Amino acid sequence: xxxxxxxxxxxxxxGAAALGALxxxxxxxxxxxxxxxxxxxxxxxxxxxxxxxxxxxxxxxTLVDRQPRFVxxxxxxxxxxxxxxxxxxxxxxxxxxxxxxxxxxxxxDGVEPAARRIRLxxxxxxxxxxxxxxxxIDFDWAAIDGYGPAQxxxxxxxxxxxxxALRTLRQQLxxxxxxxxxxxxVPDNPYRCPPGPYERASLIAxxxxxxxxxxxxxxxxxxxxxxxxxxxxTAWGTRYGERLQWRGGRRDGARVVAVDSxxxxxxxxxxxxxxxxxxxxxxxxxxxxxxxxxxxxDAAGWVPVTAHDFSVAGHAGVHVIGDAARAExxxxxxxxxxxxAKLCAHAIARDLAGEPAVETxxxxxxxxxxxxxxxxxxxxxxxxxxxxxxxxxxxGGISALAADSQTRAAExxxxxxxxxxxxxxxxx
Amino acid sequence: xxxxxxxxxxxxxxxxxxxxxxxxxxxLASACSACHGPEGRSVTGLPSLAGMNRHVFMDRMQAFRHGxxxxxxxxxxxxxxxQTAALADYFAALDRGxxxxxxxx
Numbered sequence: 001x002x003x004x005x006x007x008x009x010x011x012x013x014x015g016a017a018a019l020g021a022l023x024x025x026x027x028x029x030x031x032x033x034x035x036x037x038x039x040x041x042x043x044x045x046x047x048x049x050x051x052x053x054x055x056x057x058x059x060x061x062t063l064v065d066r067q068p069r070f071v072x073x074x075x076x077x078x079x080x081x082x083x084x085x086x087x088x089x090x091x092x093x094x095x096x097x098x099x100x101x102x103x104x105x106x107x108x109d110g111v112e113p114a115a116r117r118i119r120l121x122x123x124x125x126x127x128x129x130x131x132x133x134x135x136x137i138d139f140d141w142a143a144i145d146g147y148g149p150a151q152x153x154x155x156x157x158x159x160x161x162x163x164x165a166l167r168t169l170r171q172q173l174x175x176x177x178x179x180x181x182x183x184x185x186v187p188d189n190p191y192r193c194p195p196g197p198y199e200r201a202s203l204i205a206x207x208x209x210x211x212x213x214x215x216x217x218x219x220x221x222x223x224x225x226x227x228x229x230x231x232x233x234t235a236w237g238t239r240y241g242e243r244l245q246w247r248g249g250r251r252d253g254a255r256v257v258a259v260d261s262x263x264x265x266x267x268x269x270x271x272x273x274x275x276x277x278x279x280x281x282x283x284x285x286x287x288x289x290x291x292x293x294x295x296x297x298d299a300a301g302w303v304p305v306t307a308h309d310f311s312v313a314g315h316a317g318v319h320v321i322g323d324a325a326r327a328e329x330x331x332x333x334x335x336x337x338x339x340x341a342k343l344c345a346h347a348i349a350r351d352l353a354g355e356p357a358v359e360t361x362x363x364x365x366x367x368x369x370x371x372x373x374x375x376x377x378x379x380x381x382x383x384x385x386x387x388x389x390x391x392x393x394x395x396g397g398i399s400a401l402a403a404d405s406q407t408r409a410a411e412x413x414x415x416x417x418x419x420x421x422x423x424x425x426x427x428x
Numbered sequence: 429x430x431x432x433x434x435x436x437x438x439x440x441x442x443x444x445x446x447x448x449x450x451x452x453x454x455x456l457a458s459a460c461s462a463c464h465g466p467e468g469r470s471v472t473g474l475p476s477l478a479g480m481n482r483h484v485f486m487d488r489m490q491a492f493r494h495g496x497x498x499x500x501x502x503x504x505x506x507x508x509x510x511q512t513a514a515l516a517d518y519f520a521a522l523d524r525g526x527x528x529x530x531x532x533x
Contacts (some may be wrong), residue, residue: 051458054467333460342458343490350451358452361506363459366501377499381459381506395506398512411498414463417472422462 033058034352037117037126039111040134041065041093041103043072044322044337047426049101050131051345056352062102062126068092069163070427072384073193074334074419080170081203083372086163095428111294113315126183133296133303134322134341135288137192137332140301142187143284144170145258155261155279159192162276172278179214180277183266185256185282186221188237188249190302192323192332194227195378197282199368202232205240206371215277219246220257220268222284227331228378228398235370266282268298287324302326307389308357310340311346319344329391330382336364338426343384360384361392367415375411444484448471453518469525479524489515 036052038045041063049063072089074219079086107121117127139149139157147155156165173182182204186197201217208215217240225248226232236244247254253270260266265278286292286301296303296312303320305312309324312318321344323335330336338361347357365379380396382389399411457468460477464470468478477485489512491497492504507515 050466055454305477338462339459342461343455346451346455346458358455360452360455361459361461361511363503365463365503379499379502381503382470383506392506395502395504397502407498412498413473416473417470418463420472421470421474423460425466 005134018064028221033060035060035062035128036115036120036130036348037128038063038132038134039065039108040136040288040322041067041096042070042134042136042322042337043184043334043422044135044341045089045092045132046070046096046428048134048321048345049096049425050099050428052348053099053101055345056349059349059352060102060128062091062104062118062128064104064106064108064126065093066105066107068105070158071163071166072334072423073160073196074422077196077203078159078198078369078372079166080200080309081207082170082174083203083306084388085374088167090163091427093427098397099428102392107345108290111290113294113296113312113318115315117276118323129208129352130317130319132319132344132348133290133294133319133324134320134337135290135324136409137285137323138292138426140286143187144256144281146261147259147272147281147283151259151261154423155259155264155281157282158280159196159282169280173197173204173385174211176212176215176277178212180212181215181275182208182217182278182280183274183276184217184219184268185259185279185281185283186219186223187282188222190230190332191282191285193366194331194333195366195368197221197230198226198228198232199370200280200369201244201246202235202240205236205244209240216242217244218274218276219244220254220256220266220274221246222249224248224251227366228376230401231376231398232368232370234401235374235376239371239374252261258309285323287320291320291324296320298326300326303344307384308343309351310344311347319348329380330362330364330389331366333364333366333415334422334426335366338422339363341426359386362389365418367411367418369412369414369415370408373405373412375413375415376408376409377411377414452511453514456507456515457518460515468519468522476524477519478522480516480519482513482520485516485519486512 052061070091075089078084109119109121116131117125156168158169160167205217255269256266258267264276273372291303305325310319310321321340323332362382367377376399378398381392464477470476489504492500
């Protein structure tokens with residue numbers, strides 16, 4: 001039998017088995033196929049919706065998000081540095097619609113795990129046989145004195161925070177004095193996109209080198225070490241020199257604890273004060289509001305999940321995927337969100353078809369641009385064995401420390417190509 | 429009748445194994461598509477995997493395990509022979525898709 005026929009047959013069988021798994025009488029089930037509702041339309045939610053439609057076309061999938069446009073974290077630093085337009089990182093849910101996903105753009109009041117439903121701000125509820133929550137991150141506004149939602153307009157976190165935030169930060173860079181200083185405050189782990197702040201500092205340094213050669217970038221980090229550190233340090237040395245400086249958490253006491261938004265000054269835990277012409281505060285983070293409000297988060301603010309299907313213990317039929325989930329050793333990245341979403345979709349399709357979970361392997365890969373012609377990467381492969389997720393020891397790691405400029409340029413090209421393919425894989 | 433029952437039982441066993449293998453290949457392959465495109469069809473310069481000859485796929489993975497590549501040399505060592513074969517079979521069975529679209533910038 002050709003593979004495509006076999007797959008069609010499998011889908012038919014899966015559909016028939018799904019009815020039994022849900023304990024529904026055949027007649028009723030035929031009229032009402034199994035339903036999955038998804039809260040959140042970023043990389044995780046969108047990828048899950050699309051994968052469910054591909055794997056099990058008989059499922060009815062509804063995705064709810066408050067906004068029709070999604071500005072991606074990946075490549076937001078290139079936008080800030082003026083290397084590409086915001087439109088090139090703005091995605092819609094039109095591709096999901098075309099794939100048969102029902103899209104609802106409405107403000108979400110909350111999710112109700114026990115009822116497996118989403119409560120909209122207008123009072124409507126949308127429920128399903130499975131509830132997938134992909135709320136992304138929220139910020140811990142109590143962490144830094146003087147920096148909260150009221151300061152975001154003047155001092156954008158741009159993480160990524162929507163088109164307006166990116167535009168503001170880009171404009172501030174263009175308008176800053178020729179000998180000015182950019183200060184970037186970076187939180188402790190875990191947070192969304194571990195190498196992102198260092199890519200941001202790099203691309204800002206690239207912008208300054210071209211347009212304001214007397215200006216500089218200073219990273220004030222809550223940590224002592226960071227993602228792809230040897231690669232970034234090597235590249236900074238050769239490309240940016242004194243223009244880009246980094247100070248660490250315990251080593252230099254560089255954790256930012258207070259911000260004066262009017263004067264754009266910050267104070268660190270060691271009591272040092274720094275003045276900035278452009279100030280970018282990336283605050284500490286936790287799971288998106290929907291997860292916390294529904295009581296799904298742990299003391300640190302993230303949602304513990306069961307690795308083989310990203311379900312939440314004690315809440316039957318409820319899954320949390322993407323940045324909000326606690327999925328160590330996987331980082332919080334778009335790649336990981338897309339990967340977890342597909343695992344979750346497979347698990348839901350199998351579960352509804354009455355099939356057992358499979359052992360499999362997951363990948364994370366993250367590219368960073370140090371400059372438009374200088375890309376570096378980190379990757380990891382994970383073994384999923386029952387409920388254990390573990391990085392495979394003989395695989396993974398960062399780009400070669402000693403590599404020629406052609407290799408760095410090739411990785412920069414791969415980064416751009418990856419973006420096009422993951423967007424297609426996530427948003428259709 | 430007993431013979432026919434045995435044949436049917438054997439066929440079902442083969443079918444169940446095929447189901448498991450197909451599911452395994454598809455799930456493993458889903459980890460590749462963020463870079464290589466949905467169902468192995470890339471819309472960029474990164475290579476498409478859909479429709480790739482299984483021997484070519486196995487040879488490339490073997491070369492990556494021996495250090496070829498910029499990132500695949502860090503990914504390929506995680507996959508054993510059976511998983512590599514499941515991936516090769518899965519991608520080999522997929523349509524290549526529209527040629528023009530695959531090579532669009």
